[in-house]
Amino acid sequence: MIKTVKDIDLTGKRIVMRVDFNVPMKDGVVQDDTRIMAALPTIKYILEQKPRSLVLMSHLGDPKKDVKKAQEKAEKAGKTWTDADTEKFINGKNRMEPVVKYFAEKLGKEVKFLPDALGQKAAIDALPEGGVAMLENTRFHKEETSKDAAERDVMAKELASYGEIYVNDAFGTAHRDQASTASIAKFVNVKVGG
Numbered sequence: 001m002i003k004t005v006k007d008i009d010l011t012g013k014r015i016v017m018r019v020d021f022n023v024p025m026k027d028g029v030v031q032d033d034t035r036i037m038a039a040l041p042t043i044k045y046i047l048e049q050k051p052r053s054l055v056l057m058s059h060l061g062d063p064k065k066d067v068k069k070a071q072e073k074a075e076k077a078g079k080t081w082t083d084a085d086t087e088k089f090i091n092g093k094n095r096m097e098p099v100v101k102y103f104a105e106k107l108g109k110e111v112k113f114l115p116d117a118l119g120q121k122a123a124i125d126a127l128p129e130g131g132v133a134m135l136e137n138t139r140f141h142k143e144e145t146s147k148d149a150a151e152r153d154v155m156a157k158e159l160a161s162y163g164e165i166y167v168n169d170a171f172g173t174a175h176r177d178q179a180s181t182a183s184i185a186k187f188v189n190v191k192v193g194g
Helices: 034-048 063-076 083-093 097-107 121-125 149-160 183-187
Strands: 014-018 053-057 112-114 131-135 165-168 190-193
Touching (some): 097 131
Parallel strands (some): 014 165
């Protein structure tokens, strides 16, 4: 039997949680919030338990693959694709910041956006008591989906350092052997489902 957040003490603990906020985006606007709304009950429950901090992480599309498809589509239509097009496309489809703003509104609480998935330990440690943060799209790092377990483990170890409890609430991606789903569980002593 898999333990859930309701089976453990979360009070005063630092929690790192994988959510599935891989929502449809168009020009930086959330088009369907079903996945965000599905995660809210678990997130609210965790926050009611008065944790030290809650760090959320998710992927949002696959920037490299998504850009390649968009570029091919533009070129088929006879359009020239530039670096500016790439940046605009990624900002509108793969950046987590607009999702964080939308989610914070639904949560009714400030959520700090962290501009990368890695290198965020100091910012996380500086969160106020009960603070919530969301990392940038995990798939901006090739290690997230690397076929090499050692590469995934490097990223997973850092993600694991963001909390003492790992919660996987991203059931749609739980089967994937990625740094923020399966690999991270090897480096956190307490791991539960949402």
